[in-house]
Amino acid sequence: MEASLHGQKALVTGASSGIGEGIARALAAAGAAVVVNYASNPDSATRVVAGIKKAGGEARAIRADVAKEAEVEAMFAEMLAAWGRIDILVSNAGLQRDAALTEMTLEQWNTVLGVNLTGTFLCTRAAARAMIRQGVVAGVSKAAGKILCISSVHEVIPWAGHANYAASKGGMKLFMQTVAQELAPHRIRVNAIAPGAIQTPINRAAWETPEALKSLLTLIPYGRIGVPDDIGHAAVWLVSDTADYVHGQSLFVDGGMTLYPEFAHGG
Numbered sequence: 001m002e003a004s005l006h007g008q009k010a011l012v013t014g015a016s017s018g019i020g021e022g023i024a025r026a027l028a029a030a031g032a033a034v035v036v037n038y039a040s041n042p043d044s045a046t047r048v049v050a051g052i053k054k055a056g057g058e059a060r061a062i063r064a065d066v067a068k069e070a071e072v073e074a075m076f077a078e079m080l081a082a083w084g085r086i087d088i089l090v091s092n093a094g095l096q097r098d099a100a101l102t103e104m105t106l107e108q109w110n111t112v113l114g115v116n117l118t119g120t121f122l123c124t125r126a127a128a129r130a131m132i133r134q135g136v137v138a139g140v141s142k143a144a145g146k147i148l149c150i151s152s153v154h155e156v157i158p159w160a161g162h163a164n165y166a167a168s169k170g171g172m173k174l175f176m177q178t179v180a181q182e183l184a185p186h187r188i189r190v191n192a193i194a195p196g197a198i199q200t201p202i203n204r205a206a207w208e209t210p211e212a213l214k215s216l217l218t219l220i221p222y223g224r225i226g227v228p229d230d231i232g233h234a235a236v237w238l239v240s241d242t243a244d245y246v247h248g249q250s251l252f253v254d255g256g257m258t259l260y261p262e263f264a265h266g267g
C-alpha cells in the first residue's frame with residue numbers, strides 16, 4: 001500500500017526552514033493540506049507555501065510562537081475554522097541556546113525548554129483535543145489523528161555544552177511515550193523521529209567548513225550528512241496508514257549516529 005495522505009489536514013510547527021520545511025513539502029506531496037507554522041519570518045513561510053502550491057499542493061501559513069499558550073490556541077482555532085479538522089500534527093519547532101552548564105543563564109535554559117518541550121506540550125494538547133472530538137472518520141485515516149514529535153539523537157546521547165537542549169529532547173521522549181499510552185484508546189497514534197545530523201540552519205557551524213564537516217562525519221557511519229528530505233520521507237510513512245500499528249516509537253533517522261561509531265575500530 002502506498003503512503004497516501006489525500007484528504008488529510010496537517011500542521012507542522014517551525015515549517016519555514018530546515019526539517020520542518022522538508023516535512024511540510026513531503027506531507028503536501030503525499031496529498032495532505034498543510035499549515036506552515038512560523039514564529040517570526042513571514043517571507044520564509046510564504047516561500048514554503050508558494051512552493052507547495054506550485055507543486056500542486058494545498059498550504060497556508062499561520063504565525064504563532066509555540067511557547068505561548070494563547071498564540072498556540074489561536075493558531076489551532078484558525079486552522080479548524082479554515083479546514084474543519086486536524087489529522088496530523090508535527091511538533092518540529094526547536095532551537096538551541098548553547099552554553100557550558102556553569103555559564104548557562106536561566107534565560108537560555110527557559111528559552112530552549114519553552115520552545116522544544118513546552119511548545120510540544122501546548123501543540124500536542126490542542127491537537128489531541130480536536131482529534132478526540134473528531135474521532136476516526138472512515139475514508140480519511142484508520143486513526144483519529146497522528147502526532148509526530150521531532151526529537152533528536154540527543155534524546156539518548158548526552159551532549160556536553162548543551163544541557164538545556166539534551167534535557168528538552170530527553171523530556172520529549174518520555175512525553176511522547178506517555179502521551180502515546182494515554183491517547184491510544186482514542187485511536188490517536190503518537191510517535192517521534194529522532195534525527196541525527198541534518199544540514200539545516202540550526203547546525204550550520206557543524207557543516208559549513210570542510211574541517212567541521214570532516215569532523216562531523218567521524219560521528220556518522222553512513223558517511224554523509226542528512227538532508228531535510230530524509231526526515232520528510234520518514235515522516236510521511238510514520239503518519240500514514242501504512243504505519244498504522246507503529247505507536248509510541250522513536251524512529252532514529254541518523255545514518256547510524258547512535259551505533260557508537262567509536263567502537264567500529266576499537267573497544
Ligand code: NAD
Nearest residue numbers: 014017018019039065066092093094152195197198200202
Ligand atoms: P531550523 O532552525 O531550520 O528549524 C527550526 C524552526 O523552528 C525554525 O523555522 C524556527 O523559526 C522555528 N521556531 C523556533 N522557535 C519557534 C517558536 N517559538 N515558535 C514557532 N517556531 C519556532 O533547524 P532544524 O534543524 O530544521 O530543526 C527542526 C527540529 O529538528 C528542531 O526541533 C531540532 O531540534 C530538530 N533536530 C535537528 C537536527 C539537525 O541536525 N538539524 C537534529 C536533530 C533534531
